[in-house]
Amino acid sequence: MRQVLFGLCAALIVGAAGPAMAQSVRVDRITVHSQALDGNLEGNTAERSVTVYLPPDYDSNSQKRYPVLYALHGYSINNDIWSKEIKAPETIDSAYAAGVKGMIVVLPNSQTRHNGSMYSSSATTGDFEGFIATDLVAYIDSHYRTLAQRESRGLAGHSMGGYGTVRIGMKHPEVFSALYAMSPCCLSARGAPSPEEGLKLEALKTPEEAQALGFFVRATLAVSSAWSPNPNKPPFYLDLPTKDGVAQPDVLARWAANAPLSMVHQYIPNMRRYTAIAFDVGDRDGLKTDTEALSAALTTYKVANSFELYDGDHVSGVADRFQNHVLPFFAKHLAFVPVGQ
Template sequence: MLPWDAPLAGRLDRHPFTSELLRGNPLGDPHERPLWVYVPPGYDDSAERYPVIYVIQGYTGQVTMWANRTAFRPSFLETADAVFAAGAPACVVVYVDAWTAYGGSQFVDSPGTGRYHSYLCDEIVPWVDAHYRTIPERESRAISGKSSGGFGAMITPMLRPDLFGALATHAGDALYELCYLPEFGKAARALRTYDHDVFRWWDDFRSRPAFTKPGDESLLVAFGVAACFSARADGTPELPFDPVSGVVEPQVWERWLAWDPVRMAPGHAATLRDLRAVWIDAGTRDEWFLDLGATAFRDEVLQSGLPPDRLHFELFDAGHAAVDYRYPLALKWLAERLAR
């Protein structure tokens, strides 16, 4: 396999997108974001309208990373293009940027990071429908992502069933007592170096190359996700554990649990039951136990009454990282099930 960019059968348009909802966000992050829109082969030669699949990224992800390639693997831009070049039902694919100074937004609205859920649903989706020949209906619109992007893909159709009728989640954040709680102990230990002050760690983290000290990853997750799930009204992230002992702070932790897709699902059973297609997968060796989170979410989706033939569930031999070869499988599966 050659290690250089390959020509696409379809076309990738790279737009600067100006968001009014992100203007003046709490972190001072840019309100102009890159937005990539892929159109399939034949788009320019017809008047046909197409379903749309939105693709969102994991924590620390930003949109230009979709063009990254690792040794002996094409980028997802290329594998996604290959899905449609090989004859899968054609779709528009939209790659959304939701990066923040803390590494991510979890695709929610928060006083700690900004209005990223509204940005996706109320700005990006209408803009794409206005500028491309889409089928602007929920039955023809899906969302897909991995890790934190998988979390976003799980919660967005629950919160906005008017917009999204299908989803794919690859090792999405779920079952928080297994995926997050173990990280809190690691983070509390790492804070000893900073007199148990997470803001001292944050100042140090920004002053040097990222991830060059033990505990950086656990602290970034705890701090960054706290900004998304448990920020105070003034935007200050509030950790869900005591920074000295690691003991969970119940009131703050409950705010995190309220965002657990496994716990959200029963309250959105009617919405889940009405989805056209749900893809759930994860590696059996996932370091954050997201294979168990995937299983628990699968159970809740089936409990909602979703017909089993609308669900694809799979555990495969892998950890959390380097599972990008799974993305085109879900893309093809969704493309075959969206309304046309």
């Protein structure tokens, strides 16, 4: 009798576990070569690591095609750390279990020698706009069962990734149809560092020395590589924002040209092409004012968008936001069938 009860319990456990296990996403870790990054002066690899999360039914339903969400990481991290920050795949599994439609979620690595590409196009860092909007999309479309149409592609990101979402989104509405910027950085024109920090950067002799710099000082080097490249200035191939500790207006003007609050006025026709645009930011995040200002600028031009202020700082609740806000947003606004059907 005891053996019968044991066998019955075991069968029930296996039966209950089977469907739960079947609902887990599949994780692919791949490498994508980007022609857009070939030959960059900084020596950043054109072989980019990418994490791909496939819906639970991807392998069991071989005829089905899926929309794709491209999710961009922030400064000083890569796709592996980004996965941990959003607690993937657990958050993706939980979103699907709650009824969110399954999609392919793609996390590319855009880390550079100085820890961040700014998702910009630069002879020094490489063309990371092209990597995301052209090379990566083409690879995913050719290697996975995607709905290869703009209506079925979304772009999202946090912090520097939020900046990349806005920047690339402004320029490539022919590729993406919905945008979600989480606590986007760098929206307004960036000023020069302090004279002390400027002198510290000017004193660097080799890129290897830069690895010992603090977070914000090194970020200035990353910004310089992306927004004020100079192929005639080895070994860094960039123009710094100071000289002898004094701010250089011409360099700062080049930086300002990359600030979305300045850029947005040139790209309103492009932004009008999006099905949906969303911003969120914590109420204790120093990026709150700029994020709200960008949303307001779009609203001034009657470009539909949503802005949400939530209880938190720059890094709190990112996984919760991704699971309960970002994924449902794209499930609502991306096309899950070929356009025209």
